[in-house]
Amino acid sequence: MSVPEQHAADIVMAGVSKNYPGAPIAAVEDVDITIRAGEVVCIVGASGCGKSTLLRMVAGFETISGGSLRVAGVEVTGPGPDRGVVFQDYGLFPWLTVRENIEYGPRQARLPRTVVKERATQALDSVGLTRVASSFPHQLSGGMQQRVAIARLLANTPSVMLMDEPFGALDALTRTEMQHELQRIQRDAGITVLFVTHSIEEAVYLGDRVMVMAGGTAHGISGHVREVVTVDLPADRDVNSPEFNEIERHIDALVHAGNAHRLAPAG
Numbered sequence: 225m226s227v228p229e230q231h232a233a234d235i236v237m238a239g240v241s242k243n244y245p246g247a248p249i250a251a252v253e254d255v256d257i258t259i260r261a262g263e264v265v266c267i268v269g270a271s272g273c274g275k276s277t278l279l280r281m282v283a284g285f286e287t288i289s290g291g292s293l294r295v296a297g298v299e300v301t302g303p304g305p306d307r308g309v310v311f312q313d314y315g316l317f318p319w320l321t322v323r324e325n326i327e328y329g330p331r332q333a334r335l336p337r338t339v340v341k342e343r344a345t346q347a348l349d350s351v352g353l354t355r356v357a358s359s360f361p362h363q364l365s366g367g368m369q370q371r372v373a374i375a376r377l378l379a380n381t382p383s384v385m386l387m388d389e390p391f392g393a394l395d396a397l398t399r400t401e402m403q404h405e406l407q408r409i410q411r412d413a414g415i416t417v418l419f420v421t422h423s424i425e426e427a428v429y430l431g432d433r434v435m436v437m438a439g440g441t442a443h444g445i446s447g448h449v450r451e452v453v454t455v456d457l458p459a460d461r462d463v464n465s466p467e468f469n470e471i472e473r474h475i476d477a478l479v480h481a482g483n484a485h486r487l488a489p490a491g
């Protein structure tokens with residue numbers, strides 16, 4: 225199986241912040257991270273700590289309120305085909321077939337017809353959907369719809385893949401399948417991935433690094449990065465190994481440390 229040719233880009237954030245108008249505290253405050261081209265970084269953290277906001281700023285759907293955010297050396301000022309986004313709810317066009325959904329981006333980009341066809345054929349093949357190319361999204365299972373969303377993204381040959389809890393609505397078995405699928409695609413394409421998840425296991429399984437965020441209105445503290453954990457494990461990870469569990473426990477403790485530092489007496 226081949227994936228349409230992609231090229232990876234790095235993401236450099238320096239002091240990135242987001243203040244929504246009227247909000248008492250920043251949704252995201254002072255994020256510094258350099259994500260290397262081809263790296264997979266997962267983001268975990270309690271609800272409301274700014275994970276989606278951070279992802280949407282990289283996507284260009286939200287402006288940044290402060291700092292600098294560059295993808296492949298270029299300051300992000302809005303959405304672009306270099307950054308593909310996949311959400312939990314697939315976001316497919318229900319009135320278009322699977323193939324038409326996938327061809328949509330390349331068509332919008334006014335690529336020659338033969339290139340559009342070829343991109344779609346490759347993308348369909350890379351997610352194993354060739355035989356349902358003429359189906360409509362509603363005729364497919366959730367896992368397959370999510371594959372269409374990934375294929376649609378690949379057909380645009382982005383350099384960065386931004387995923388916001390993409391597998392959150394899938395059953396456990398399908399979710400595991402999709403994780404393997406994503407890993408294979410990521411390795412074939414060498415694409416940079418920023419992946420938000422509620423599952424610490426998923427984050428440790430997929431991530432080269434895991435960015436642990438904390439804060440949020442519920443805690444009265446701006447959303448921020450608590451720690452960036454390097455997952456120093458071999459590529460094919462055993463979720464049941466002691467080493468894997470050790471990293472999971474470390475991240476779990478960071479996520480659930482809550483705001484002890486705030487509540488603890490001074491000194």
Ligand SMILES: Nc1ncnc2c1ncn2[C@@H]1O[C@H](COP(=O)(O)OP(=O)(O)O)[C@@H](O)[C@H]1O
Pocket residue numbers: 244245247251269270271272273274275276277278440441447
């Ligand atoms: N469009 C918006 N306008 C105002 N506040 C928002 C908006 N989107 C998110 N927020 C607020 O920003 C904070 C972070 O939200 P979000 O990034 O969705 O967190 P997460 O994805 O980690 O759950 C929350 O307090 C949320 O209510």
Ligand SMILES: [Mg+2]
Pocket residue numbers: 275276277
């Ligand atoms: Mg979110």
